[in-house]
Amino acid sequence: MEIVLNVQSITTGYEENKILTDISFAVNKGEFIGIIGKNGAGKSTLLKALRGFLPIKAGTIQLFGRKLQDYEQRELATGISYLQQQIELTFDYTAWDMVLAGRYPYKKWWQQPGDDDKRIVEACMKYTGVHDLRRIPIKAMSGGQRQRVLLAKILAQQTPLLFLDEPAAGLDLFYQEEIFRFCQEMCKRGKTVIMVVHELNLAARYCSRLMLINQGKILADGLPKAVLTDKLLSEAYGVDIRALVNPETGHTDIFTLPQPGTDEKNQLLNIIVGSGEATERTGEL
Amino acid sequence: MKKYHLKLVLTVLIVALFFVICLSLSAGQYDLGFFQVVAWGLHQLNIPLLNELQLTEQQEAVLMYIRLPRTAVALLVGAGLAASGTVLQGLFSNPLADPGIIGVSSGATCGAVAAICLGLNSTSMFGLPAFAFVGALLAVTLTIGLATRNGRIPVLTLLLAGVVVGMLFSAITAALLTVMDDHKVQQYLFWTIGSLDYRRWEHVLMGVVPITLGIIIMLLMARHLNILALGEAEAKAVGMPVVRYRLILLMVAALTTASGVCISGSIGFVGLIIPHMMRMLVGPNHSHLLPVSILAGAVFLIFCDSIGRSILTNSEINVGIMTAVLGTPYFLYLLRKHTDLQ
Numbered sequence: 279m280e281i282v283l284n285v286q287s288i289t290t291g292y293e294e295n296k297i298l299t300d301i302s303f304a305v306n307k308g309e310f311i312g313i314i315g316k317n318g319a320g321k322s323t324l325l326k327a328l329r330g331f332l333p334i335k336a337g338t339i340q341l342f343g344r345k346l347q348d349y350e351q352r353e354l355a356t357g358i359s360y361l362q363q364q365i366e367l368t369f370d371y372t373a374w375d376m377v378l379a380g381r382y383p384y385k386k387w388w389q390q391p392g393d394d395d396k397r398i399v400e401a402c403m404k405y406t407g408v409h410d411l412r413r414i415p416i417k418a419m420s421g422g423q424r425q426r427v428l429l430a431k432i433l434a435q436q437t438p439l440l441f442l443d444e445p446a447a448g449l450d451l452f453y454q455e456e457i458f459r460f461c462q463e464m465c466k467r468g469k470t471v472i473m474v475v476h477e478l479n480l481a482a483r484y485c486s487r488l489m490l491i492n493q494g495k496i497l498a499d500g501l502p503k504a505v506l507t508d509k510l511l512s513e514a515y516g517v518d519i520r521a522l523v524n525p526e527t528g529h530t531d532i533f534t535l536p537q538p539g540t541d542e543k544n545q546l547l548n549i550i551v552g553s554g555e556a557t558e559r560t561g562e563l
Numbered sequence: 564m565k566k567y568h569l570k571l572v573l574t575v576l577i578v579a580l581f582f583v584i585c586l587s588l589s590a591g592q593y594d595l596g597f598f599q600v601v602a603w604g605l606h607q608l609n610i611p612l613l614n615e616l617q618l619t620e621q622q623e624a625v626l627m628y629i630r631l632p633r634t635a636v637a638l639l640v641g642a643g644l645a646a647s648g649t650v651l652q653g654l655f656s657n658p659l660a661d662p663g664i665i666g667v668s669s670g671a672t673c674g675a676v677a678a679i680c681l682g683l684n685s686t687s688m689f690g691l692p693a694f695a696f697v698g699a700l701l702a703v704t705l706t707i708g709l710a711t712r713n714g715r716i717p718v719l720t721l722l723l724a725g726v727v728v729g730m731l732f733s734a735i736t737a738a739l740l741t742v743m744d745d746h747k748v749q750q751y752l753f754w755t756i757g758s759l760d761y762r763r764w765e766h767v768l769m770g771v772v773p774i775t776l777g778i779i780i781m782l783l784m785a786r787h788l789n790i791l792a793l794g795e796a797e798a799k800a801v802g803m804p805v806v807r808y809r810l811i812l813l814m815v816a817a818l819t820t821a822s823g824v825c826i827s828g829s830i831g832f833v834g835l836i837i838p839h840m841m842r843m844l845v846g847p848n849h850s851h852l853l854p855v856s857i858l859a860g861a862v863f864l865i866f867c868d869s870i871g872r873s874i875l876t877n878s879e880i881n882v883g884i885m886t887a888v889l890g891t892p893y894f895l896y897l898l899r900k901h902t903d904l905q
Contacts, residue, residue: 350802352802355801361800362800365796368658369656370847371848375847375848379793379797380801382786382790382803387787388783390786390850
């Protein structure tokens with residue numbers, strides 16, 4: 279197995295805040311890693327640090343055996359592409375303009391995009407099914423279309439590693455699953471994907487490895503089956519969670535159980551709407 | 564919104580440029596016909612058309628030494644201001660950014676007032692422009708210096724620093740004005756409104772090199788500007804050294820504006836309206852937007868100057884007033900239309 283990314287006991291965070299401490303792991307070529315954990319656990323911070331966006335206060339990150347700091351900005355962008363969580367555009371850039379931006383690291387500062395770049399952009403847009411939308415401004419697109427365009431952009435960057443920060447957030451079921459399928463296919467073709475995920479059911483089905491982050495540390499790291507256990511998930515998310523294998527599909531499904539204190543809430547509801555009415559309402563629901 | 568074809572827009576603008584140049588050469592108190600100017604132009608190019616419309620010697624002198632340099636200055640300044648405005652709007656991802664926003668205008672004004680105060684403008688015609696240029700440079704350096712933190716230039720901090728530096732330089736200007744006599748204050752007022760009166764070939768020579776150079780660099784950087792306009796995070800993700808490019812573009816835009824301000828005084832609205840208008844026509848891709856804006860800026864300023872000279876019979880209206888009068892309502896109209904569509 280070829281190690282593409284080697285992380286050795288790094289500590290990182292924003293400014294003075296240490297958000298992640300003493301994180302170590304190695305990433306092999308072709309892996310599809312999902313980073314999971316509750317909000318604020320440090321998932322996105324980890325991804326940003328791995329891409330070199332945050333200062334590393336201790337430890338080292340090696341990409342293909344070379345320290346991340348030793349890479350030039352442009353060179354690093356030909357090794358790792360990064361799909362950020364939210365993109366805010368002021369101007370009406372078209373889908374084509376956006377995907378073409380993925381070719382930026384391959385050009386010297388005076389060079390204009392050439393025919394080969396245009397061919398790559400076209401191929402990537404066709405691959406994610408947005409070629410017909412190439413002249414449409416990104417701002418006018420639906421969330422699903424936009425993510426497909428951004429996906430085409432990081433594919434046009436032609437990097438061996440792809441980092442995606444919550445790419446499925448806010449999308450409907452079809453698009454969510456589509457993103458996971460795209461990534462799985464990329465990994466089968468020799469790319470390596472690291473993705474911050476909230477959709478645990480999809481992560482269970484598509485990722486080859488999961489990393490559970492809790493309070494700035496890796497709580498568990500391994501095959502989805504080994505990470506998605508009642509005990510680990512309940513500890514990381516702070517609620518009672520059951521991971522069950524669905525007999526129909528054979529996939530792991532994750533459920534949260536009612537939290538302690540819910541009974542008390544019901545009683546409060548009874549007081550607010552009046553007990554008789556409350557039962558009626560519950561019936562309606 | 565429908566985007567027009569780039570070639571169509573460029574063609575229309577080039578035709579418009581020739582038209583406004585002839586208009587500008589024929590407008591004013593001294594009588595020179597529009598077609599006489601056209602004939603003169605054709606004659607210079609050895610095209611034997613309209614031969615019956617020959618200029619008198621006096622007319623040719625007015626054309627050569629008064630109207631041509633004035634038109635050339637308008638062309639340079641209009642193009643430079645529009646280019647700088649386009650770059651700054653892209654750089655800040657803010658369609659309302661303007662060369663005035665990073666302190667260039669107030670710095671230049673302050674420098675000019677200092678020159679007037681020292682009486683330098685009456686001893687040499689280079690004194691005031693040189694001071695204005697230094698003032699603009701000082702203001703921009705100070706703005707960038709204040710805004711840089713840990714090697715980063717956050718956009719919001721930069722805009723705020725620009726406002727603060729602008730206020731500082733305005734205060735110095737005000738202080739200098741209070742100690743100046745009426746005659747000098749009059750000169751300052753003339754300069755600050757922005758005027759193309761009495762521009763000579765020396766003014767053209769002073770501005771042509773820095774403005775042309777600035778425009779060429781900006782055109783070369785169009786592709787980088789597109790990446791910067793996608794936002795800092797996106798630019799970093801594709802491997803752009805964001806701070807370096809921001810600094811370069813900021814400096815080039817500032818120097819181009821400063822050079823323009825030096826030879827014409829501070830003329831507002833061109834750098835704000837033109838890029839905004841042109842973006843609605845051809846879209847935000849700077850490889851298209853920049854050349855179109857440059858042409859449109861030149862057309863607009865030459866047109867404003869010609870109109871300002873033609874309205875009153877015995878006097879003229881400063882071009883700075885004209886750009887504001889013509890620019891503001893159109894800008895408001897476009898803004899309204901734009902937000903309605905959204």
